[in-house]
Amino acid sequence: MTKLQTAISTANARRERExxxxxxxxxxxRIASRGSRALALLLDLFFLFVGFVVFFTMLGFIGLNINLxxxxxxxxxxxxxxxxxxxALFFSxxxxxxxxxxxxxxxxxxxxxxxxxxxxxxxxxxxxEMVIARNLMRDVEVFIPAFxxxxxxxxxxxxxxxxFVWLAVFVLFPFCNRDALRAxxxxxxxxxxxxxxxxxxxxxxxxxxxxxxxxxxxxELSVYGEHELQVLESVLRNGDEAAMHEVAQAICRKIGxxxxxxxxxxxxxxxxxxxxxxxxxxxxxxxxxxxxFS
Amino acid sequence: MALDYLRxxxxxxxxxxxxxxxxxxASLRSDRFRLEREVDWQRLERIVTALExxxxxxxxxxxxxxxxxxxxxxxxxxxxxxxxxxxAAAIAYLDALVRRAWFQIYGPRETLTGWLRGxxxxxxxxxxxxxxxxxxxxxxxxxxxxxxxxxxxSREPDWFYALVPGxxxxxxxxxxxxxxxRQSLEPTANADGLSIFATYLFSNNxxxxxxxxxxxxxxxxxxLLLLISNMTLLGALLFVFAEAGLGYEFVAWLSVHGTTExxxxxLAGAAGIHVGRSMAFPGQRSVLAAAQGAGVRAAQVMAGxxxxxxxxxxxEGFVRQLVxxxxxxxxxxxxxxxxxxxxxxxxxxxxxxxx
Numbered sequence: 001m002t003k004l005q006t007a008i009s010t011a012n013a014r015r016e017r018e019x020x021x022x023x024x025x026x027x028x029x030r031i032a033s034r035g036s037r038a039l040a041l042l043l044d045l046f047f048l049f050v051g052f053v054v055f056f057t058m059l060g061f062i063g064l065n066i067n068l069x070x071x072x073x074x075x076x077x078x079x080x081x082x083x084x085x086x087x088a089l090f091f092s093x094x095x096x097x098x099x100x101x102x103x104x105x106x107x108x109x110x111x112x113x114x115x116x117x118x119x120x121x122x123x124x125x126x127x128x129e130m131v132i133a134r135n136l137m138r139d140v141e142v143f144i145p146a147f148x149x150x151x152x153x154x155x156x157x158x159x160x161x162x163x164f165v166w167l168a169v170f171v172l173f174p175f176c177n178r179d180a181l182r183a184x185x186x187x188x189x190x191x192x193x194x195x196x197x198x199x200x201x202x203x204x205x206x207x208x209x210x211x212x213x214x215x216x217x218x219x220e221l222s223v224y225g226e227h228e229l230q231v232l233e234s235v236l237r238n239g240d241e242a243a244m245h246e247v248a249q250a251i252c253r254k255i256g257x258x259x260x261x262x263x264x265x266x267x268x269x270x271x272x273x274x275x276x277x278x279x280x281x282x283x284x285x286x287x288x289x290x291x292x293f294s
Numbered sequence: 295m296a297l298d299y300l301r302x303x304x305x306x307x308x309x310x311x312x313x314x315x316x317x318x319x320a321s322l323r324s325d326r327f328r329l330e331r332e333v334d335w336q337r338l339e340r341i342v343t344a345l346e347x348x349x350x351x352x353x354x355x356x357x358x359x360x361x362x363x364x365x366x367x368x369x370x371x372x373x374x375x376x377x378x379x380x381x382a383a384a385i386a387y388l389d390a391l392v393r394r395a396w397f398q399i400y401g402p403r404e405t406l407t408g409w410l411r412g413x414x415x416x417x418x419x420x421x422x423x424x425x426x427x428x429x430x431x432x433x434x435x436x437x438x439x440x441x442x443x444x445x446x447x448s449r450e451p452d453w454f455y456a457l458v459p460g461x462x463x464x465x466x467x468x469x470x471x472x473x474x475x476r477q478s479l480e481p482t483a484n485a486d487g488l489s490i491f492a493t494y495l496f497s498n499n500x501x502x503x504x505x506x507x508x509x510x511x512x513x514x515x516x517x518l519l520l521l522i523s524n525m526t527l528l529g530a531l532l533f534v535f536a537e538a539g540l541g542y543e544f545v546a547w548l549s550v551h552g553t554t555e556x557x558x559x560x561l562a563g564a565a566g567i568h569v570g571r572s573m574a575f576p577g578q579r580s581v582l583a584a585a586q587g588a589g590v591r592a593a594q595v596m597a598g599x600x601x602x603x604x605x606x607x608x609x610e611g612f613v614r615q616l617v618x619x620x621x622x623x624x625x626x627x628x629x630x631x632x633x634x635x636x637x638x639x640x641x642x643x644x645x646x647x648x649x
Contacts, residue, residue, distance in 0.1 A: 022400075025369045027393050083493045090497040094504070104346050104398065117397070121586075125400055128409045133593035139501075140508040169512075183511050187569055188593070189586030195397070198390040200336065201383040203314075203329055205322040230382045237383065273321055276380050280324055283378055 014178070017193070019123045032116040032192045034180050041142065043110030048092045055088065093143060098135045102128060107195070117195040121179070130188040137184030141170045201237060205273050214270040220255040221278040227291035229279060232272050236265075244268055311336045324379035331371050338364040339391055345398045365395050413594065419641035421594035422561065425568045432521060432563040436556070439522035443529020448537075457530045472538040479540070479547045496607030499555060500600055503562035507596050510566020513574045517566035524559070546620035549627025551610035557634055558602035565592035565599070602634070 015031040059081065100108040106117040106126060118134070120126045145167040174180045179191050235247050241264075248264040251257075251271060259267060279289060317329045341361055344352045353361075372388040379385065422429070446453040451468035502524070509516035528548075535544035569588045576584035609630070617623055 019396075021369065021392075021396055023366060023369045025373055025392070027396060028389065029393070086493045086497050090500070094500070104348055104401065106397065106401070119397070127590070129590040129593045132597055133589040136504050136593060136596055137508050137511065139504050140511070144505070166512075166516075186582065187511060187585050187589030189582075189590065195393065196390055197394070198383075198387040200332060200339075200387045203320055203325045203384075204381065205320045205325040206316065226380055229380055233382055276324070277322055279380055280322070280378060283380070 017179075021123070029119070030194045031180055032114075032194050034174050036114045036116065037111075037174070037180070037192055040108070040110035040114045040116060043113060044097070044108045047109055048096060051092065052088075055085075094135070094139070097138060098131060101131045101135065111192070115194055115196045116192050118190050119193050121189050121191050124189075126190065130190050132188075134184035134188035134190050137182070137187055140167070141173075141182055141184060145171055204233065204236070204269075204276075214267060214274075216255075216271065216274045218278075220257075221275055222289075223254055223292060224275060225289040225291040225294055226279060229272070229275055232268065232275070236268055236272060311340070324375070324381060327379065328371075328375070328381065328384050331367065334364055334367050335371070335388065335391060338368050338395055342391070342394050342398050346394070361399075365392075365399055368392050368395065413597065416641055418594055418598040419638045421591050422598070422638045424591055425564050425595060428564040428568040428571060429560060431567055431571075432517075432560050435518050435521050436525045436560060436563070439525030440529035440532065442522070443526030444533045445529075446526070447530045447533045454530050454534065457526050468534050468537065472540060475535060475538050475540055476543070479543055493607065493611075496604055499558070499603045499606065503559055503599050503603060504596070506559065506562040507566045507569075507592065507599075510563075510568070510570040510592070511573075512570065514567040514570025517563050517570065521559070521563045543620050546623040546627070547614065549631075550614040550617070550623045551606045551627075553627045553631040554602050554609060554634065555606035557631070558599040558606060561595050561599045561602070565595040568592050568595075605630075 012030070015033070017029045017031060019027045019029050021027055097108055101118050105112055106119065111117060118126065118131065120130060148163065148167060170183055173186075174182045177186075179185075181191060185191055232247065235243050244264045248259065248267055251268075252259050282289065311333055313333045314329045317326055320326045320329055337357060337360070341353050341357050341364070344350060357364075368388060369392050372385070372392050375381070375385050375388060443457060446457070447468060454468050502520075506517050506520050509520060532541070532544060535541055569585065569592050572584040572588035573581055579587075609626070613626060614623065617626065
């Protein structure tokens with residue numbers, strides 16, 4: 001359990017980047033994981049697929065058969081449908097990603113759903129040219145390997161194998177660099193970062209003040225650090241009774257108190273407020289306590 | 295204003311942001327700090343959300359005027375909160391908010407139409423002029439490919455079948471009846487079905503051009519191979535027609551759209567070579583920086599090549615099938631070539647001189 005947690009946290013730490021805004025503020029950015037990017041791509045392809053299914057169903061409703069489109073068309077209406085069809089194929093392959101990534105969110109619907117966006121490396125402005133470049137490269141990275149696999153490219157013998165190796169280079173490219181760049185990102189100077197949205201939660205110390213009921217001394221408050229404070233904060237925000245009881249028991253054991261049942265929330269809220277006040281006053285003097293071991 | 299009127303109807307009214315009235319009730323100093331400022335943060339969030347949704351018209355004038363101030367306030371709140379507050383939820387919120395605002399404020403400044411105007415009015419031709427060396431390289435290999443195709447088929451006609459896929463030749467093969475060859479160059483009687491043909495050609499050729507660009511990533515070598523293999527095909531066909539005494543007619547037939555289409559493929563290939571060359575020989579810069587600079591320049595050239603292919607598809611689908619006279623065809627093709635050359639050489643952006 002702990003081994004897994006450390007593995008996850010080091011993997012996360014490796015994805016942290018810093019962006020210095022013109023105001024001189026360091027904004028933390030986290031590189032999107034390769035798995036979520038692959039998932040976002042699959043989602044986008046799925047949306048395109050659904051779009052085409054809807055398109056054909058609508059054609060079916062107005063009484064047109066797909067087979068007619070490819071054949072020798074004579075009526076102008078069918079010709080128009082054929083043109084629309086070819087253009088739709090073309091734009092879904094090249095235009096879909098381009099259009100959405102040029103928008104204000106800098107993300108295709110798939111990326112947006114998974115909380116990611118495209119950004120320029122090194123804190124520059126994301127430009128139209130960058131988005132075009134990264135999406136033109138998408139063709140060799142996504143569509144050509146996909147068509148190759150669908151067309152049974154392996155049967156073609158030596159040249160098929162060579163083509164497979166060649167395309168595998170593009171597909172495996174994101175695994176060979178720290179920023180999980182695909183070839184298109186490299187050429188365009190972009191990367192994909194996590195762009196989560198957060199809601200402003202309520203302030204913690206607005207709850208009724210119990211500092212008279214529970215008084216914590218210096219010795220009790222210096223047991224824990226910032227990490228424990230944040231765990232306690234999330235427990236309080238979740239509001240799970242069983243978890244609160246367990247945490248309250250653990251704290252009491254640690255600081256040598258003995259408390260009855262039924263009053264956990266009040267106890268934890270005031271312990272949280274006291275601990276935070278203690279740690280924050282330390283911060284003001286430049287002393288930080290990372291966790292209980294430090 | 296109509297919008298002001300709409301706001302009177304409850305449905306359209308934006309939720310008011312109310313200041314917390316019990317700031318003094320908060321026992322922690324860092325919480326009071328946060329409560330005093332959270333109205334501004336929420337105002338900023340509302341503006342950023344409207345920008346992200348692409349509805350800047352929803353932002354009131356007051357909000358818009360205050361946007362820079364609100365952004366700097368939030369950024370400085372974040373800096374202070376990181377050093378004085380241990381409220382993880384508020385810091386996470388500010389982090390996300392400032393990041394979102396940063397992406398909006400320092401995001402793309404221009405709209406797509408604005409970009410297109412700048413692009414057609416000088417950005418494209420400047421990018422093309424910037425990669426002149428790569429255009430020369432690509433041109434050299436295209437000519438070489440044509441010559442190779444010609445020489446191979448003239449020595450050994452069997453090469454033709456290796457170079458030209460069976461479906462494409464359609465009876466146009468070495469030693470074919472000149473009458474059959476002449477027939478294949480004739481315009482068709484009417485324009486039925488031509489628009490669908492033109493659309494198909496466009497999407498197909500653009501795919502080839504994008505491939506030529508994208509393959510440039512591997513130091514440009516696959517791009518060269520692609521250019522050569524496409525041009526040997528042309529050389530082989532050229533030989534077949536010249537052998538039958540139809541060289542002039544074939545060139546005229548090809549030139550209608552060919553000057554535009556081969557120009558687009560030339561540009562796409564050159565863009566690919568440009569990226570590959572910059573990565574192979576980055577000079578003083580790092581490979582990443584060199585690839586990025588080249589990639590952005592090449593992307594402009596590519597966007598333009600797509601426009602050229604639209605024009606080529608129209609010329610190929612309509613004009614070539616409707617105009618039959620070789621001299622007229624040559625005149626159209628030559629005019630297109632002259633137009634593109636003049637455009638790339640002469641189109642300068644006005645700001646170029648100003649900056």
